[in-house]
Amino acid sequence: MVDLNVNIGHLKLQNPVMTASGTFGYGLEFDDFIDVNLLGGIIVKGTTLEPREGNAYPRMAETPMGMLNAVGLQNKGIDHFITDIYPKIQKYTTQLIVNVSGSNIEDYLTVVEKLNELDRIPAIELNISCPNVKSGGMAFGTSCSSAAEITKAVRSTYKKTLIVKLSPNVTNITEIAKTVEAEGADAVSLINTLLGMAVSIKTRKPLLSTVTGGLSGPCVKPIALRMVWQVFNAVKIPIIGLGGIMNANDALEFILCGATAIQVGTANFIDPRISIKIIEGIKEYLQSNKINSISEFRGSLILK
């Protein structure tokens, strides 16, 4: 048997496959299709201090091998999460990670402090990279100083595993990664969506109510892979890779480029069982290539 266990900070995952925030609901939406407990972990929807209605419709546009979204962090707020969602998802035995967003540092801190109290939430993913909200969001993730500031603040109150999710909409992602590593992040996840746009020449209008939105899906994979590889060569903390992973091959490519774990996002919409198929596919690949453990394969890219 191959060893699929990986560690992200204090977090132990039974395999490197997680599901990406905003693409897997709270897991419950997928109970009809898969045994969610087979996953390495799930990252639940972006959660903010106050309830948010999100952006106006339309929020979605299809693009070549991808999609744009402008959901805008619709969620019912942290208190609703604690009282209504948390009890429901405690049935899962897989790792539960909450993706946290906010428009200012105080909001982030309040949410994080509340999550710190929840036994079954061993880690948070700090979203400093959402392109779909007016204030906060991506703004935190596109400069080193603000990324440092928020990571430092959260780190000082949050004692469990802290993952910081990086924005690809930057000139130099390694600098941001190094900064959040220096401020005590246990891991980085990358990439969030790329800022994109789509219009209709029939209506002459943008296809999203917000004009621009976040691009995800296979179209972004080459960019995501490159960033994972760059960051792998720049930091020591584990990297969680994502962006366009549609199958086990894609997942293995990210791990080959240095990712300790991966997340499946948009692919869940095309095939709700895909995350489980990816775990199977990774196992098969390692077995047929006689690789004993996923960590042996990690970052083993051959540069001749």
Added chain:
Amino acid sequence: MVDLNVNIGHLKLQNPVMTASGTFGYGLEFDDFIDVNLLGGIIVKGTTLEPREGNAYPRMAETPMGMLNAVGLQNKGIDHFITDIYPKIQKYTTQLIVNVSGSNIEDYLTVVEKLNELDRIPAIELNISCPNVKSGGMAFGTSCSSAAEITKAVRSTYKKTLIVKLSPNVTNITEIAKTVEAEGADAVSLINTLLGMAVSIKTRKPLLSTVTGGLSGPCVKPIALRMVWQVFNAVKIPIIGLGGIMNANDALEFILCGATAIQVGTANFIDPRISIKIIEGIKEYLQSNKINSISEFRGSLILK
């Protein structure tokens, strides 16, 4: 009849459709397929001071709805261009624009001075965004200060139309655009390729000899459109839009978002006649929508 004429600085184009540097050779490669003179203009291959062998093989990898290239500005240098290529392409009546690259400002200036002397070259496209060369290239295009420096230097010697080609691998493309506008660029073209990567889990090697390369094709269109729209709202000089244009609809989307002209790149590889078909398609769209001129349509995106 609809009016397709557009102006880029002093440059008059009979229609807004040009072909992108590095994807159309010197035009001659397409003589068997189309009447090159029907184009608005052609941007010839990236030209440097000295001859360059480019990067090692393999230089190309297919990606979802796109491709990565790592050609690395292979060309025989400006002197060879002047003595061998220029005489051959003088047969064209369409506008001929030379894409200029270099690893330092002096090189750029020498090339530009030589091009200044060529009667049939009414404009240059300054490539400060090539991701496939070790020094220079993209480095110039990813910071405002270096973009300013090189634009200023070239502007001071080059009197004809100066187009600066921007890199999408930046946090804020509007800042770079405003900078080169301030330094006297007549127009900006965007986008060059996005830095990406592809690997094989079969060989465990990168698919490009350079590990990373430049991503182009339909997969980048949403990002390119967004950048054109952002820059359109930030500068007054004309914008030449490109990135993933495969048909007339795509071209019209860029013009709707504010592009004065567009360039067809990777699409030339799929259909060598596509640039001409795009001109026809634009004409048809304007006619059937009773729009008299392309300038009337430009930037007419409706934000309700």
Added chain:
Amino acid sequence: MHKKHIEDFIVLLNEKLNEDTFLLLLKHPHKLPEINAGQFAEVLVEDSPLTFLRRPLSIHDVDYKNNTLSLLIKKLGKGTKKLSELKPDNFLNLIFPLGNSFTLLNNEKVLLTGGGCGIAPLLYLSRKLNEKGCDVHILLAAKTASDIVRLKTYENYGKLYFTTEDNSLGEKGLIIQHSLFKNLSVFKKIYTCGPERMMQAVARLAANNEIPCEVSLENTMACGIGACLCCVTETKTGNKCVCVDGPVFNTKDLKW
């Protein structure tokens, strides 16, 4: 809610109904799970480079005896065009049944009305209502007679009425100009689907007559199962997902 499934159906029939409408008859390889009227499927369009996401399509009819369901589809763009090329024995992957469903009444007089491919879910609905003893009246609207398809099948489950803009079938004019709307209060409920403007007009008249009205909304969807929050519509109690809280809404809850 019923359990959702993902399954490769086998295409039994692809029938062209008019210039741009076709009917797909699909066989489930096993026992077809229960499906309610108004539910839809997310259909995977394969071998189509620019069709990345699934396409939501209403379930037009269900046959539990033969384990088949049918889809009534209008060729609109890349995905529906590709589906129109399916041949018998091809596979088609569906996630289904999705969404809520129409509220059924027993032994009441009801009006089902719609236009365009909006009429797709009305067939299964009319059958269900017919089975429940309702007096079913179906009003279909179109530009011209040839736009109206599957007429004979609808006739099995209710009394049919038409409006056409060119007067080629039924009464001339738009849907709400039909004489049925002169005396709306005879109906206990109105069900409608079609273009949004049409549904809004019907809903307004229903409201004026204080008759409950249910609509089936269309919307751009990514997941179809409530996971992405891309498909919201504004309701009086905030944004709701059309794919799980809908596609059927009581118009009194909408901000129309």
Added chain:
Amino acid sequence: MHKKHIEDFIVLLNEKLNEDTFLLLLKHPHKLPEINAGQFAEVLVEDSPLTFLRRPLSIHDVDYKNNTLSLLIKKLGKGTKKLSELKPDNFLNLIFPLGNSFTLLNNEKVLLTGGGCGIAPLLYLSRKLNEKGCDVHILLAAKTASDIVRLKTYENYGKLYFTTEDNSLGEKGLIIQHSLFKNLSVFKKIYTCGPERMMQAVARLAANNEIPCEVSLENTMACGIGACLCCVTETKTGNKCVCVDGPVFNTKDLKW
């Protein structure tokens, strides 16, 4: 150089030759332009989401009388798999004829040798050489007999030899272990295509015997017409494009 064309061919035949090799017979709608041995086509793979670029494929044979050409293709990945599903009357878009070609001799004794789908261009070459009065010897190499296809057709144009690794046909072993290589100097020229390692071994023995050797190189291509510079190979005079300066190279010019 011949003028390049872009054309929709009509598939006349898609013949499965073994587990993963098939032959496409394609009809040009008009008069087929002249094509030389060793040239290739860039083939558009439609309805294939992950096959964005065209696929380069050698021209296997040409029939000017019927205006057809054929391609001999090995299923390797997404694109070739898709092509293997083509049916008669489907269209296939080709840019052709591309690249340079083999140098033909008159009335000489020549050896053509290759393995895998590398043998594709050798058929048309053997026919051309045969027409020019050459004494054509063709050595085909494979793992096992069933890998070797179109044997009967090759026989029309030259004398056939084989090596198989499992001794199921011809001599046992690798290509260069064949007895023909013991006495190479009887040949005026050697033509080879197949896996790079195989071609290099053949080229080395040719050089040792001072016999001119031409190879047909494979390479990843984007445009096929010399516009992108993606398909370079190192030669003694710098990087050359395989698509225009090749695919045929004299091995003395390569850095092998």
